[in-house]
Amino acid sequence: MRLKTRVLIIIVASLLGLVVMGLLGLYNMRQSMLEERRAQIVQLLDFAESQMRHFHGLEVSGKLSAEEAQAKAKAAIAAQRSPDGSIYYFVRSADDTMIVHPLASRIGKVDDGGKMPDGRTLVQQYRDGLTSSGNNRFVSLALSPRAGHQKLLPKMNGVAKFDPWGWMYGIGFFVDDIDTRFWKQSVMFLAVGGGLLVLLAGLVLRMRSVILQQLGGEPQDAAECMKKIANGDLGVEIILEKDDSTSLMASLKLMQMKLKNITSAIQENASTLDGQVQIFDAAAKTYAETKSEDDLADLLRTIKKLGKTADILGKSVSRFKS
Missing domain, CATH: 3.30.450.20 (PAS domain)
Structure with missing residues (x-):
């Protein structure tokens, strides 16, 4: 509701x-x-x-x-x-x-x-x-x-x-x-009751406005977006009000963007790492056949690049854990 x-x-x-x-x-x-x-x-x-x-x-x-x-x-x-x-x-x-x-x-x-x-x-x-x-x-x-x-x-x-x-x-x-x-008392009751109702309605509507402002939208919309993101759907559309940067929905959208960036970085580094592993396999085979110092130097450079990429990937993954 x-x-x-x-x-x-x-x-x-x-x-x-x-x-x-x-x-x-x-x-x-x-x-x-x-x-x-x-x-x-x-x-x-x-x-x-x-x-x-x-x-x-x-x-x-x-x-x-x-x-x-x-x-x-x-x-x-x-x-x-x-x-x-x-x-x-x-x-x-x-x-x-x-x-x-x-x-x-x-x-x-x-x-x-x-x-x-x-x-x-x-x-x-x-x-x-x-x-x-x-x-x-x-x-x-x-x-x-x-x-x-x-x-x-x-x-x-x-x-x-x-x-x-x-x-x-x-x-x-x-x-x-x-x-x-x-009837005189009835009119008085209607006047007082109407005033109280207007006051109550104003307070409730003000409370609703504050809650929606803090949430950035309907509670069920925020809950649905969080559920989808938790299930891995980072493509969910989060609609914000103009100039909204402090609400729960704004924070949720910022988290979504960071998760997208982290996921994209992990995918990119994983792809790079996979390519470097293939290069390492080829360099290792070449060196095993030739035993030349040039091929050894190529193999060592490949290992060094592979280590750097693995380190970057590890840092990206560690951001999920923290």
Whole structure:
């Protein structure tokens, strides 16, 4: 696998890792914010229950009549609302009559909350949820209209039952602010993650450039050239970048040239030595036949040349050993 491909794999793997970690982080963050909102709703339901239990206790003790206790409980619960009216308690009686609501027009009327997408009424969804929860507490997330807006927005509603009076009460929060924070964090993640990825990609590409500069080419090309030279193929073509004289490939090419020169010198000296051996054989035969001093002088000169050539050949061969 080429170094360029490996670098691209590192960059892509890093990108996928950042995306997966970011998505998991964002998902956990959103779930955590929803859980905090859910816990807040349960806490407010407990607060409303404590109000009703207080006045119910006064009723049981005889200090207040049932009508007085319920009236004071309704007044105390109705007073707990946000200044803009977006957060409020609602209370329904056993026959689904609305007895506490910020809109006076809905109080005293049977109100089932309207049809939901699954065909049930909102009140029926609440009752089914309370039945399945088993602890008189039910918190759900659904789309609801906000006052002054026609668009349905996600809202987390919590409902509970107060059995002594047969009341079903609840409170809800729109959670579009959570989505707003979620997307804000997502944009921040994309910006930070993109910056980190660019930095990482730059460092990896710089590292790749340095490695290639030191090698003088792809690692597998250098390895292949070294393998061929080691197997005796000195004719392999080694391509260098312009002005490259310090890389591994440049050193390999220099070694190739020296090996070529040494090999050529050995071949040339071996050929010369072979010719001189033949001349020596002829001179030795001539001298053996004539025994003349001239032929002896020729034989000695041939031996001397043969010794010089053998010495040169020996030095050439010794360069391989060193």
